Amino acid sequence: MLTEIERRELEDAVKHYPEKRGAAIDALLTVQRHRGWISDESLLDIARFLEITAEDLDSIATFYNLVFRKPVGRHVAFVCDSISCWIKGCEQVQEQIKNLYDIDLGQTTSDGRLTVLPIACLGHCERAPAMMIDQDVYGQVTPEKMEIIMEKYK
Amino acid sequence: MNNERPLTQHLHPNGRPRLLREYVSTGGYGSLQKLAAGMVPKDVQRLVGEAGLRGRGGGGFPTGTKWSFVPMGPDASKPKYIVANGDEMEPGTFKDRILMEGDPHGLVEGMIMAGYALDAEVGYIFLRGEYHLSAQRLNQAIAEAYAEGYLGKSLPGTTFRFDLHLHSSAGRYICGEETALLNALEGKRAVPRAKPPFPQTVGLWGQPTIVQNVETLYNIPHIINHGVEWYHRLSRTKDGGTKIYGISGRVTNPGWWELPLGTTAREILDRHAGGMADGIGFRGLLPGGISTSFMIEEHLDLPLDFSSFPPDVGRLGTGTMIILDDQTCPVGFVLNLEKFFARESCGWCTPCREGLPWVAKLLTAFEEGRATRDDLSLLDMHTKWLAPGHTFCGLAPGAMAPLQSALKYFREDFERHIMIGGCPWSKKSAQQRVLV
Numbered sequence: 001m002l003t004e005i006e007r008r009e010l011e012d013a014v015k016h017y018p019e020k021r022g023a024a025i026d027a028l029l030t031v032q033r034h035r036g037w038i039s040d041e042s043l044l045d046i047a048r049f050l051e052i053t054a055e056d057l058d059s060i061a062t063f064y065n066l067v068f069r070k071p072v073g074r075h076v077a078f079v080c081d082s083i084s085c086w087i088k089g090c091e092q093v094q095e096q097i098k099n100l101y102d103i104d105l106g107q108t109t110s111d112g113r114l115t116v117l118p119i120a121c122l123g124h125c126e127r128a129p130a131m132m133i134d135q136d137v138y139g140q141v142t143p144e145k146m147e148i149i150m151e152k153y154k
Numbered sequence: 155m156n157n158e159r160p161l162t163q164h165l166h167p168n169g170r171p172r173l174l175r176e177y178v179s180t181g182g183y184g185s186l187q188k189l190a191a192g193m194v195p196k197d198v199q200r201l202v203g204e205a206g207l208r209g210r211g212g213g214g215f216p217t218g219t220k221w222s223f224v225p226m227g228p229d230a231s232k233p234k235y236i237v238a239n240g241d242e243m244e245p246g247t248f249k250d251r252i253l254m255e256g257d258p259h260g261l262v263e264g265m266i267m268a269g270y271a272l273d274a275e276v277g278y279i280f281l282r283g284e285y286h287l288s289a290q291r292l293n294q295a296i297a298e299a300y301a302e303g304y305l306g307k308s309l310p311g312t313t314f315r316f317d318l319h320l321h322s323s324a325g326r327y328i329c330g331e332e333t334a335l336l337n338a339l340e341g342k343r344a345v346p347r348a349k350p351p352f353p354q355t356v357g358l359w360g361q362p363t364i365v366q367n368v369e370t371l372y373n374i375p376h377i378i379n380h381g382v383e384w385y386h387r388l389s390r391t392k393d394g395g396t397k398i399y400g401i402s403g404r405v406t407n408p409g410w411w412e413l414p415l416g417t418t419a420r421e422i423l424d425r426h427a428g429g430m431a432d433g434i435g436f437r438g439l440l441p442g443g444i445s446t447s448f449m450i451e452e453h454l455d456l457p458l459d460f461s462s463f464p465p466d467v468g469r470l471g472t473g474t475m476i477i478l479d480d481q482t483c484p485v486g487f488v489l490n491l492e493k494f495f496a497r498e499s500c501g502w503c504t505p506c507r508e509g510l511p512w513v514a515k516l517l518t519a520f521e522e523g524r525a526t527r528d529d530l531s532l533l534d535m536h537t538k539w540l541a542p543g544h545t546f547c548g549l550a551p552g553a554m555a556p557l558q559s560a561l562k563y564f565r566e567d568f569e570r571h572i573m574i575g576g577c578p579w580s581k582k583s584a585q586q587r588v589l590v
Binding site for chain 1: 244247248251284286287321322324325341401402408444474477487490491497498
């Protein structure tokens with residue numbers, strides 16, 4: 001069941017489109033913001049609201065890398081691995097995350113604090129290497145800076 | 155020559171956004187007053203056509219020509235749509251973000267005027283999901299524009315009313331392809347559509363639709379305010395206007411600069427980016443994102459525009475350059491690009507879905523010292539069979555541009571990988587060679 005708040009937000013989103021399903025991404029991201037990820041149950045709730053089948057909605061949900069169909073940690077670190085960041089050492093950034101938290105790309109720490117994922121070019125190439133934690137972007141990330149940055153995300 | 159920098163001259167160096175009052179104080183929303191003075195949609199179309207505005211998203215298609223395919227007049231199917239393509243996911247490209255974060259109202263005004271020109275009453279800004287700061291600022295600008303009556307009410311002296319919505323996406327490079335973008339907006343899986351029909355006649359929900367890059371839209375109010383001649387004087391080349399160029403890689407000052415269209419790569423690299431970083435040598439560059447071909451030393455004095463590139467040099471793309479330096483392995487560089495393309499392929503057509511991972515696998519073999527001469531021929535083969543005409547959309551042909559040109563300019567580096575059985579740039583293989 002969608003909560004009252006979720007339902008209200010979804011009703012606002014569908015107003016922007018001539019067909020309800022136009023709001024599919026808005027709806028998935030809205031529910032994800034409240035619940036952390038999109039479970040099968042969430043998928044059904046949203047599909048019912050949009051008046052499409054769950055299978056149809058899943059073909060959209062599974063297409064996008066920012067829609068999580070598996071649980072993630074309290075925080076998600078996205079490490080840019082595109083060319084400008086690769087030249088400037090994104091592999092060391094990934095390495096440092098592994099050293100600090102003992103997780104590889106795609107994994108979550110055992111205490112549920114952090115998930116780390118690769119991401120396509122974040123568009124901060126002039127400040128490479130870049131990473132995004134939740135919604136905050138950091139540029140010129142070094143292994144030393146990373147420890148300080150991560151203090152904010154407990 | 156006109157030294158103005160209309161798109162960025164008012165931006166705050168500290169990145170603070172310009173909101174309504176400030177935007178209006180520097181002439182913002184001035185183009186709307188031209189409507190009250192009697193400018194009709196045909197006039198706007200004519201100005202944009204004569205200004206020589208060409209699409210800044212990478213294609214360089216003349217905007218006026220694109221608009222001319224949209225059905226006009228009382229019999230035209232309604233509603234018509236304007237979509238801003240803000241799905242800036244081309245690696246190495248960050249120019250639209252600078253504009254949307256710093257001057258969100260410029261996009262709103264550009265969309266209103268494009269809408270007016272085409273009698274399209276609804277607009278969507280399709281924004282990549284990772285641009286949270288842009289989303290926040292655009293939402294604020296849209297709310298301000300509604301409150302002020304620029305959106306949602308008849309524009310002064312006209313019966314035209316424009317509504318604008320922000321659509322934040324959820325990743326995936328293919329959404330930047332205009333027909334995949336339309337599917338995404340309709341809440342469908344974002345695979346490209348067959349063309350024809352083209353979106354100008356059959357687009358969003360089957361209605362006439364123009365999809366336009368963000369930077370392109372920012373140019374429109376300035377053309378309307380200052381006229382065609384002024385716009386041509388901004389440029390050094392036959393197409394009008396300025397261009398936001400950028401540089402990333404191992405240069406002294408990576409960054410972006412709004413410069414006359416037709417500025418050369420050498421000038422941007424030496425004068426604006428301060429040259430290569432200390433002790434680092436130049437080998438080549440991709441002129442505008444990773445779907446463009448490598449340019450080498452001999453190309454650095456070509457004007458970076460949409461009409462000066464000889465066919466064998468390829469195309470400008472987005473104008474944000476990525477530098478290949480002499481401390482970086484060209485094969486490893488191209489492997490990074492092809493892994494990106496393989497990951498971002500939507501999977502709809504077989505050559506792209508199967509071919510790109512194969513290319514990435516072959517390049518990995520070069521880096522790991524397992525490649526043979528046959529693998530080099532296989533790479534050559536892919537550049538032919540993933541070329542335009544063999545795939546459903548432009549993603550795979552785009553992926554072949556850097557590969558094909560790397561095989562041309564850096565072939566001896568590919569051969570060295572085969573010869574020494576590893577990557578000459580890798581520390582690990584250097585140690586192994588010493589041990590041997």
